[in-house]
Amino acid sequence: MSLRLSTVILPYLRWHEGGRSGWQRAEQLGFHSAYTYDHLSWRTFRDGPWFGAVPTLAAAAAVTDRMRLGTLVTSPNFRHPVTLAKELISLDDVSGGRITLGIGAGGTGFDATALGQEAWTPRERADRFGEFVPLLDRLLTEDSVSYEGNFYSAHEARNIPGCVQRPRLPFAVAATGPRGLRLAARYGQAWVTTGDPRLYENGTPEQSVQALRGQAERLADACADIGRDAATLDRILLTGFTPDRGRPLQSLDAFVDFAGRHKEIGFTELVIHWPIPDSDFAAEQKVFEQIAMEAPAQLA
16 A cells, blocks of 8 residues: 655644645645644744634635645644534535544643643543544534533534535544544544654654554554454554654655655554744755655655
8 A cells, every 4th residue: 555645734824925825835746635733822833823723724725626634633622522513514515525634632732721721631631532522423424413421512513414525524533542542443534643752852763663563553452342444544643753853854765764664564644744944843845845746656
């Protein structure tokens, strides 16, 4: 199976000052998908411009034709399943059925407290995620949903006409722990990981590959537990958070080597960050575009 190559475009540029052209160029370069982060603010970008994921994707859908679009990732930190479902159905319609929802349990960053709440513990995040995903699945596949849970409720929530993609748009579930992997196995059309964060500072690329192999094996076990063939689940690596950091984007050969090692352990899609000068995602635009245009053929 060939390895798909996608990109993630952070929403920090004004639409008419580089935002629109980035999405259009991504399609010209042949990326399978272009994603964006779904945060209210994020890390070192907190004190600078940062735009909303949903309107950004709607605008991107209007200026592209073929490339898939989506979030990496949306979380319950500031989303509610009822309102999110309505926005996703609208996005899927505007894009002509090109939306993928990357979804995760959220973290302890700025989003965790932006609405004035205390940051949730890891257990609380997992509990909420375990309720959020099944409810969102129902909201995107049923015309009317009523539900009363521990964290989320819906009362005759209408979502007509539903998604363009049937039975609903695909979920790419970000998970590394057992509960999240079970959700990915049951509800995901894809699984997303960034690797093992404990290896980022002092680990080696070899240790990272081994850790990713272990995650993929646990995902396969979760699929087996419910009688699902693990091969029916795409496996997405959001790059830039393994010990390799930005080295794979230094040259075409470096990227092909990196991608080949991860293809061997079962990944079907690699996502690389669109270059951002003077940031953790700095890279030579010329090399980045060479990778986009030439690497997929070498990885087929």
